[in-house]
Amino acid sequence: MPRETESFDPDEERMETLRDIADDIRGESSESKLVAAMLYRVSDLFDPDEETTPRDIFINMREIIRTKSEN
16 A cells, blocks of 8 residues: 555655745735645645645644634
């Protein structure tokens, strides 16, 4: 059975593209900031200096959304 991180090998070009898109869509609204944060967090999958998994990102984003919806 393949490890869950095997399909997310470091890819600096993909990481930079996701972060550029996040920077482009980040605006003043809390929704645009949230989507930009999600894209930036997903880009960590491809960052050679980060050690994260899709599950880590899911849990992190779930907590951010849960906290935001409580406020």
